[in-house]
Amino acid sequence: MNLRDLRYLLAVAEHEHFGRAARACGVSQPTLSVQIRKLEDLLGVVLFERGGKVAAPTAACRQLLDHARAAVAAAEAVLATARSLRDPLAGRFRLGVIPTLAPYLLPLVFGPLREALPALELEPWEDQTAALLERLRAHELDAVLLATDETAPDLMGVPLFAEPFMAALPPEHPLAAREAVAETDLARDILVLSDGHCLRDQALEACGQTTALGAALRASSLTTLLNMVAAGYGTTLIPGLAAGAAQDAGIVLRPLTTWTGRTIRIVWRAHFPQRPAAEAVGEVIARRLRGYTESTAATAA
Amino acid sequence: MNLRDLRYLLAVAEHEHFGRAARACGVSQPTLSVQIRKLEDLLGVVLFERGGKVAAPTAACRQLLDHARAAVAAAEAVLATARSLRDPLAGRFRLGVIPTLAPYLLPLVFGPLREALPALELEPWEDQTAALLERLRAHELDAVLLATDETAPDLMGVPLFAEPFMAALPPEHPLAAREAVAETDLARDILVLSDGHCLRDQALEACGQTTALGAALRASSLTTLLNMVAAGYGTTLIPGLAAGAAQDAGIVLRPLTTWTGRTIRIVWRAHFPQRPAAEAVGEVIARRLRGYTESTAATAA
DNA sequence: GGATCCCGATAGGTGGCGCCTATCGATATC
DNA sequence: GATATCGATAGGCGCCACCTATCGGGATCC
Known part of the structure; x- marks a missing residue:
């Protein structure tokens, strides 16, 4: 699993739409579909309910979002802290x-x-x-x-x-x-x-x-x-x-x-x-x- | 930046030794050296002081470790939660x-x-x-x-x-x-x-x-x-x-x-x-x- | 003081995978 | 039934993480 995957997960969960989430992530829609699919296979959990007008996060997905957000935020904190430490x-x-x-x-x-x-x-x-x-x-x-x-x-x-x-x-x-x-x-x-x-x-x-x-x-x-x-x-x-x-x-x-x-x-x-x-x-x-x-x-x- | 990079960072910081950290991560020592080096370039911060008997984490590195640990732990939590949600x-x-x-x-x-x-x-x-x-x-x-x-x-x-x-x-x-x-x-x-x-x-x-x-x-x-x-x-x-x-x-x-x-x-x-x-x-x-x-x-x- | 060992860095080659564009199939809308 | 939209699939490409082999430096040991 990758931080990128978690970012993709958060993006789709937020937009409830693969295309818009892909645009927000700066990647193509197929890329996002494939990566989310791989993440679902890895986790053994269906993350989104496709087919309707929207791609709705499943109950399982919602339980993962907080952890995913925490991981991404901590990684951002590493970058931000490093930026502030850059001056020797x-x-x-x-x-x-x-x-x-x-x-x-x-x-x-x-x-x-x-x-x-x-x-x-x-x-x-x-x-x-x-x-x-x-x-x-x-x-x-x-x-x-x-x-x-x-x-x-x-x-x-x-x-x-x-x-x-x-x-x-x-x-x-x-x-x-x-x-x-x-x-x-x-x-x-x-x-x-x-x-x-x-x-x-x-x-x-x-x-x-x-x-x-x-x-x-x-x-x-x-x-x-x-x-x-x-x-x-x-x-x-x-x-x-x-x-x-x-x-x-x-x-x-x-x-x-x-x-x-x-x-x-x-x-x-x-x-x-x-x-x-x-x-x-x-x-x-x-x-x-x-x-x-x-x-x-x-x-x- | 990648979760893998953060795991490598934590491993080297813990072992204070590239070779042992590499073994702990299941990769070769050159791999670890290169990846840590890339991470240092990305962050703009020297993470380890090499050359002595040990690879000592710098002060900047120590400030990053907590965030890195948090990110890795949150990612693990995603996996663990998913495991518990696997049963439909x-x-x-x-x-x-x-x-x-x-x-x-x-x-x-x-x-x-x-x-x-x-x-x-x-x-x-x-x-x-x-x-x-x-x-x-x-x-x-x-x-x-x-x-x-x-x-x-x-x-x-x-x-x-x-x-x-x-x-x-x-x-x-x-x-x-x-x-x-x-x-x-x-x-x-x-x-x-x-x-x-x-x-x-x-x-x-x-x-x-x-x-x-x-x-x-x-x-x-x-x-x-x-x-x-x-x-x-x-x-x-x-x-x-x-x-x-x-x-x-x-x-x-x-x-x-x-x-x-x-x-x-x-x-x-x-x-x-x-x-x-x-x-x-x-x-x-x-x-x-x-x-x-x-x-x-x-x-x- | 030269041989040896240990450390991390470097070089070169390879495979996996994330990304793209193009296209498909399904569904909703008019 | 034609059109638009959405996500999935197919095929190809390029990057990069990884490996093995090797190097250079520093400590240690007869």
Whole structure:
């Protein structure tokens, strides 16, 4: 049985006339007669009483009409829904963001994203790199914003902007007197985030260290880390976009003597069909941050 | 778009694997790949993300699945309903019966009909011949029980049984003393039903008359007519099946000297597809009344 | 790191079937 | 009895769903 057959059935039932129903369906009358006949054979039920002036639906036919209508309507709904989903820049877009980036980047880009991609329903999801990649591969996220450079054959992505690291010092710290700070100078009393944060590894690498101050002091969030620095527990490296939050916490910020930082990328599955949406989101973020990166570079210079 | 396409869509979405979905659908994997691809082109939407270990439904696809399921389910409902309607001796059967027959015949045949045709939902409808034929031609009735012999090219039917007329007399009437009564003897003071009842015309014809006693006295129902006879207003001819009701009303019944009566037929539209049901109903009624007719004939003889 | 396996896509060929036009048979109308 | 209308039938054509065979890519395994 076919949707076409059901449409023919509905047409004849409505018009009670094969010729007119055929015209309404855009086919010839013999076509309709044959198809209805086949449908009757298939169903084992006589659908129409021919011979009078009209082709009257039988009682059995009337009992089938509602189901037939429902089937045709549902099929139409598939088409209509598909039409509304056709725009790749529309629909839900679940974007994973690492915790050391999300609170500082998202406020900057929500506005431009809404403006540039009004039909895209952005759903941010905050987690650490490994968890984000797991969710991405499980199709629970559409794309992720990462600060690491690893590449995988099943994933692809593009760099969006470079985010410089800055030295974060307690106001009374000796290094706070300098214009710029060398990473190695921070190594002595640097504080880092807890395991799993990519920023932790990057900060340690920048300082040429592999271990940091006492494990008990490892902060589980950047906010906590900033509060610890402000309280004089030690120093740290923070990503540039967190500068505002750091200053609010009463921390002294100093550029590094040689540019050091991380590159933020947007990453999606290699076969992700909504790739245009991922690229568009990346483009909007990159454009919004272009000026920021340049001005920061200028300040550091 | 086709129901088959939707089934394929559902299969791939369920198995998340083209090969297994193909096996489940009973087609080859290339067939499924091509058809899904065509569906994607038609809808303008990518339905599955290929390339990983699994073929994962996209977000757009998931939004279509419910509609697709509804369409397939409705189509299945058409088939299932048709299967249950396949028996021509099942379903609603609207049977028109004339008023001078219905109250006396139906109690006799309801039982046998329920027993012989348990799946047939009999819906009796009582009205005069002309109205019944109108409703029959308008497909508002499936068959009618008539006492007239007219035939029409768009109708057909079979005789079921012959119903003798009997003379109905007030107890004190002079003719009540006789064993049998001649129709012509009744002519003097015969009462008849109102216009539209076929029994009216048949009674008048049997007596060789075309007019009857005063128009004001024309009874609108056989019950009223019997009451009028019992009250001494006059005589009448009644159909044999009403004998019981007549005697209950205190009327004297006498056979006619020469057999006179009417033939009850069941009539349906010439193109009525449920003809087997009409014939079966007729058969049950005829069989139930066979003994009656013979015994009546024996009584009259 | 080459061989192997698994996945979905592609190519080429074939049969079924839905569609057409032309025509018929039956029925209703004048 | 001639005409018009309706649905059924006949014959032919072209599309398309289906098959088998094969390909290309990616993961896995000695």
